[in-house]
Amino acid sequence: MQWTTVVYAVLMTGxxxxxxxxxSMLLLVLLLNRSLQTETWTLTLSFSVSDLxxxxxxxxxxxxxxxxxxxxxxxxxxxxQGSGFFFLLLQxxxxxxxxxxxxxxxxxxxxxxxxxxxxxxxxxxxxxxIIWMYSLLNATLPLLGFGNYSYSSSRFLxxxxxxxxxxxxxxxxxxxxxxxxxxxxCIMYGYIVYIARNQVRRGxxxxxxxxxxxxxxNNYFKSSIVMVTTIGKLNENxxxxxxxxxxxxxxxxxxxxxxx
Numbered sequence: 590m591q592w593t594t595v596v597y598a599v600l601m602t603g604x605x606x607x608x609x610x611x612x613s614m615l616l617l618v619l620l621l622n623r624s625l626q627t628e629t630w631t632l633t634l635s636f637s638v639s640d641l642x643x644x645x646x647x648x649x650x651x652x653x654x655x656x657x658x659x660x661x662x663x664x665x666x667x668x669x670q671g672s673g674f675f676f677l678l679l680q681x682x683x684x685x686x687x688x689x690x691x692x693x694x695x696x697x698x699x700x701x702x703x704x705x706x707x708x709x710x711x712x713x714x715x716x717x718x719i720i721w722m723y724s725l726l727n728a729t730l731p732l733l734g735f736g737n738y739s740y741s742s743s744r745f746l747x748x749x750x751x752x753x754x755x756x757x758x759x760x761x762x763x764x765x766x767x768x769x770x771x772x773x774x775c776i777m778y779g780y781i782v783y784i785a786r787n788q789v790r791r792g793x794x795x796x797x798x799x800x801x802x803x804x805x806x807n808n809y810f811k812s813s814i815v816m817v818t819t820i821g822k823l824n825e826n827x828x829x830x831x832x833x834x835x836x837x838x839x840x841x842x843x844x845x846x847x848x849x
Contacts, residue, residue, distance in 0.1 A: 594655045597745065601652040608644030612637045628710035629693045635717055636686035643679040647672060647746065654745035664739040664747065673738030673747035674728050681724035681766050688770040689716050695777040699784060727766065730758060 615637050619625050650672065663669060693713075697704045731738050731749060736758030739750040751759055 598652045598655040601648055605644045605648040608640055612641040629708050629713045631713060631717060632686055632690040632693060636683045636690060639679045639683040647676045651746045669740050669747040670732065670738050674732060676746065676748055678724050678728035681727055682721055684770050685720045688773055689720065691774045691777055698781055727762065
């Protein structure tokens with residue numbers, strides 16, 4: 590057994606444990622704290638459940654295959670095709686749900702006055718249907734001949750094949766499934782930081798029951814940093830989980846592409 594397979598198994602096991610523990614914590618916070626169950630909380634529920642399912646099913650299989658390397662794992666078998674289908678379905682649903690959750694919080698912070706009219710419960714449900722239909726369609730394409738699922742000896746998983754014959758599907762998967770969502774999230778978070786920096790330079794007014802007084806920029810700096818890290822009405826655990834999910838999902842998707 591090569592040391593690289595052991596390292597891979599350890600990393601996959603650690604990723605699975607972090608995914609299961611982190612998303613279980615997030616779901617617990619959401620279910621116990623009714624103030625977080627807003628009209629758009631189902632977006633957070635969507636990416637958390639999909640990533641939890643991924644951490645409980647597909648990722649442990651990769652760790653097991655890297656350590657024991659079972660023989661006869663045919664790419665054409667129903668098991669391989671099915672695991673590849675669910676792998677892509679859950680990955681796409683997770684990253685796109687996370688992207689739309691970021692859009693939700695971006696609008697809530699940057700367009701607070703119009704937020705209630707832009708992101709309604711009905712539009713959130715429509716967005717969720719589109720996300721899962723898009724993910725289901727993309728995951729089904731390799732089963733219909735556009736693209737291919739195969740067992741990768743470097744990833745120890747059944748996943749989309751990155752052979753030249755599948756270039757069309759791979760470009761669709763990489764661009765629309767990875768690059769565009771990640772760039773969109775980076776741009777939105779960058780704009781939030783830009784707004785916070787402008788607010789730092791201006792300072793702010795703080796009011797109580799009796800009067801209002803001006804808080805200069807130097808004293809307002811710390812509270813502005815808090816504003817950058819604050820995403821709508823989420824509490825500390827929820828904000829940390831969104832950041833953790835963004836980093837973990839981005840790293841996992843990039844590793845899949847690079848190793849392919």
